[in-house]
Amino acid sequence: MNDKQVAELRKFLSKITDPKISAFIDLKKLCQSGIYNLAVQMATEHAIEHKNYMYLNSIFGLIDDTPYAINFITALRPRLNFTLTDTKPRKLKHATLHQVTQAPNQPTAKPIAVKNPPPKQAKIYDNKREVSEDVMDSRLMLPGSYGAGRRR
Structure with a gap:
């Protein structure tokens, strides 16, 4: 790649990773575009x-926790030796061959998947309420009558 094309791709990366703009980007269309592939190649x-993994980390920060992160990582694995950090935001770090071979044995090397929030469980109510003896709690009071069931 020539210097002019690299400069354009760096500007592209800075624009798509801007938090003001990244909220409006359709990641599916972005990951299928040619300029995205050129940006990944340049990075x-x-x-x-x-x-220096600065450009790759900016791209990965954009697509982390999406289905496109898996494709991104599998495309990089043959060419680069790297590990993923556990902290949020996750980043790519340069690793030696020994660290890369040890990575599959560590629990941090689990496959990346989209994290869905855990389903909310329905609350279980007990029907064992105490029966009140108070007349004010009774439904026998007529609406509009004196002391229509309101406590003061």
Whole structure:
């Protein structure tokens, strides 16, 4: 890639990762676009050459916890040695070959999946209420009568 194209792709990455704009981006269309693929390629080449994962982390921060993160990581694995951090926001970090071989044995290397919130359980109510002996709690009082069931 020439310097002009790399500069344009860096501007593209800075624009799509801006929090004001990223909320309006359709990730499906973005991940299928050609300019996205060029940006990933540029970021990968930058990481290979400089061991700097800044651009890859900005892309990964945009698509983390989506189904597109899996495709992103599997596309990078053959070319780069990296590990994922556990802290939020998750990031890619440069790793040695030994660390990469140990990563599948660690619990942090579990496959990335979209996290759905746990389903809410219905509350179970007991029908064992105490029976009140108070006349004010009775339904026998007529509406509009003196002391129509309101407590003061």
